[in-house]
Amino acid sequence: MHTTRHHRLPLLIGFLLVASACSTGPELDLTIHESERGAVYVERFPDLSFQAAHPITLSADTMARVLRGVVVQDSGAFFKNLVSGKPEAVRAFIDEDVEYLAPLLVEGLTRAASDQQVGFRVVRTGGMFPAESTKGSLYAYGRSLYLT
DSSP: OHHHHHHHHHHHHHHHHHHHHHHOOSOEEEEEEEETTEEEEEEEOSSTTOOOOOSOOOOHHHHHHHHHTOEEEOGGGHHHHHHHSSOOEEESSOHHHHHHHHHHHHHHHHHOOTTEEEEEEEEEEETTEEEEEEEEEEEEETTEEEEO
């Protein structure tokens, strides 16, 4: 009976280590910036076999143009879309978001390794409205940038 106890402890520890590793998200490797406005960080890809083209160097101007070019369908304009018959595309990032994110994302891409992506979160507070948050990630693959 005494030897059975000695075999259970390593088995239990191994099970707990595997369970905790499976329940976590991407591994956060480096925080570039964090404030009440948002955060930019470098994290490992969840798929360990994926290799990005990092580190890369872009200008903050180029990154700002990329962010200004991202448009999404405005889901809040449902009734307006019913009348006009077509969905309205709006910029995903307002000018303040672009000014905040562009230099930080550029820094993240220069510091990220090939097994990492740059994550970000932007928080907007609008007076009477509750805080709104936009979260995503960015990585380079080949000659392209991918924004999620």
